[in-house]
Amino acid sequence: MEYLPLELVDDLEKQRVSESIFNLSKLLGGKFPVTPSLVIFPPDRIDKNPDLLKKIPVLKLWKNFYLNGFSFKSLDELWREMVLIWDQDLKSNRDLRPIFISKQITKSLEATGFVDQNTGKIIVEVLGNGELDEQKLKDIQAIILKANKYLFLPQVYTFQIGDEILISQLKPYTGVHHTSLPIEVTKHDSLKAFKKRAVKILSTSYSVIPEVDGYYLEGVDTLNFDSEILKIRALVKEDPTKVIIYKIAEPTKTQIIYAASVINFLRHKDQLLNVEVSVPACVTVGEFTAIKRELASLGVHRKGTLNLWLEIKSIENILKIENYLEAGVDGVVMRIDLLHQLFYGYSELSYTDYKHLFEEFMPIVSDFLKKAHKKSIPVVVRGKLLANPHILHQVLDKGVWGLIFEENLILEYELDYLSWVEKRVVLKRNE
Numbered sequence: 001m002e003y004l005p006l007e008l009v010d011d012l013e014k015q016r017v018s019e020s021i022f023n024l025s026k027l028l029g030g031k032f033p034v035t036p037s038l039v040i041f042p043p044d045r046i047d048k049n050p051d052l053l054k055k056i057p058v059l060k061l062w063k064n065f066y067l068n069g070f071s072f073k074s075l076d077e078l079w080r081e082m083v084l085i086w087d088q089d090l091k092s093n094r095d096l097r098p099i100f101i102s103k104q105i106t107k108s109l110e111a112t113g114f115v116d117q118n119t120g121k122i123i124v125e126v127l128g129n130g131e132l133d134e135q136k137l138k139d140i141q142a143i144i145l146k147a148n149k150y151l152f153l154p155q156v157y158t159f160q161i162g163d164e165i166l167i168s169q170l171k172p173y174t175g176v177h178h179t180s181l182p183i184e185v186t187k188h189d190s191l192k193a194f195k196k197r198a199v200k201i202l203s204t205s206y207s208v209i210p211e212v213d214g215y216y217l218e219g220v221d222t223l224n225f226d227s228e229i230l231k232i233r234a235l236v237k238e239d240p241t242k243v244i245i246y247k248i249a250e251p252t253k254t255q256i257i258y259a260a261s262v263i264n265f266l267r268h269k270d271q272l273l274n275v276e277v278s279v280p281a282c283v284t285v286g287e288f289t290a291i292k293r294e295l296a297s298l299g300v301h302r303k304g305t306l307n308l309w310l311e312i313k314s315i316e317n318i319l320k321i322e323n324y325l326e327a328g329v330d331g332v333v334m335r336i337d338l339l340h341q342l343f344y345g346y347s348e349l350s351y352t353d354y355k356h357l358f359e360e361f362m363p364i365v366s367d368f369l370k371k372a373h374k375k376s377i378p379v380v381v382r383g384k385l386l387a388n389p390h391i392l393h394q395v396l397d398k399g400v401w402g403l404i405f406e407e408n409l410i411l412e413y414e415l416d417y418l419s420w421v422e423k424r425v426v427l428k429r430n431e
């Protein structure tokens with residue numbers, strides 16, 4: 001079985017390995033601190049016996065191994081994982097990929113870091129438990145800046161931090177920046193310039209929909225962990241730059257623990273840093289802060305790229321919105337249908353009879369958005385009422401970061417129509 005130490009991956013081997021492995025090799029050649037690593041190429045015949053792996057001398061010297069965010073304590077465990085990866089390639093009719101293995105540093109912290117290209121800030125996030133001291137944080141920030149300059153392109157770095165700070169993985173930066181400020185363009189912008197929408201469109205579907213900008217996923221109450229992980233992985237595989245907001249199904253302890261396990265697995269093990277979390281609408285601010293504390297105790301913190309969203313669907317939520325924002329939230333999801341029903345006092349069964357009403361209701365929406373904008377909090381609006389052109393125009397005019405459509409409403413002609421509405425709103429504002 002063929003293998004190469006990372007330092008021997010050069011321009012001649014570039015076509016055989018991923019861009020991330022090649023860039024990591026470049027950093028090693030540039031004297032950056034990189035974890036000892038190997039690239040192992042698939043054998044002619046895959047056998048469940050790990051003897052091939054045991055013939056690699058350097059692996060006998062490593063006590064623990066690191067592969068795809070997982071730690072392995074024996075060559076037998078490591079080989080089983082490698083065989084699973086190659087089996088997946090075979091089942092998908094793909095070429096067998098080379099596998100990248102690093103030495104797992106004992107008694108070390110793991111952290112990811114990158115430069116947010118929208119703000120210029122260096123974001124460093126510890127994975128799992130533990131904290132960085134101030135000096136090591138400064139050292140990591142310095143490595144990130146220097147490495148980005150060396151590679152000419154921004155990256156997301158994974159570090160192992162013990163006595164030394166070592167880069168163990170990297171991948172291209174694909175950060176998503178939130179902004180909910182109103183759209184601003186010149187009066188002479190053409191319709192063609194609006195082909196790419198400024199407002200993000202999110203779907204509630206677990207199915208891949210190429211036209212949308214992200215997904216707002218309702219946590220399931222069946223607690224089928226493996227199935228849910230596989231579905232979310234499929235969404236990320238389609239486009240890793242799309243934001244995924246995972247909503248806790250219910251504000252119960254069981255559901256909070258389950259959602260935290262999903263979030264931690266996707267972000268820490270799969271390194272999917274575009275996965276965020278949403279808290280279901282709360283009865284009081286106190287309930288919201290209690291859920292935040294529970295999530296924090298389970299390792300789900302508001303830091304780095306992990307944004308915390310909150311659903312808003314009651315009169316209490318609207319009246320106390322400033323209190324909720326002060327309690328600490330990165331974005332809010334406005335359930336416009338439910339608020340509309342409460343305002344006019346009708347049941348969901350009577351929706352079709354009252355969906356045309358909006359004049360008295362929209363000032364409440366407008367005031368809510370102003371308060372969120374004042375705190376620079378992005379707002380996403382969700383509901384069937386967005387099909388009402390008057391409400392859609394006014395929501396876009398006041399400025400929202402995104403709109404959430406149910407699965408059956410994500411149709412190409414509707415997205416084209418939305419682009420047209422967005423254009424009309426902006427041009428009218430600039431008249």
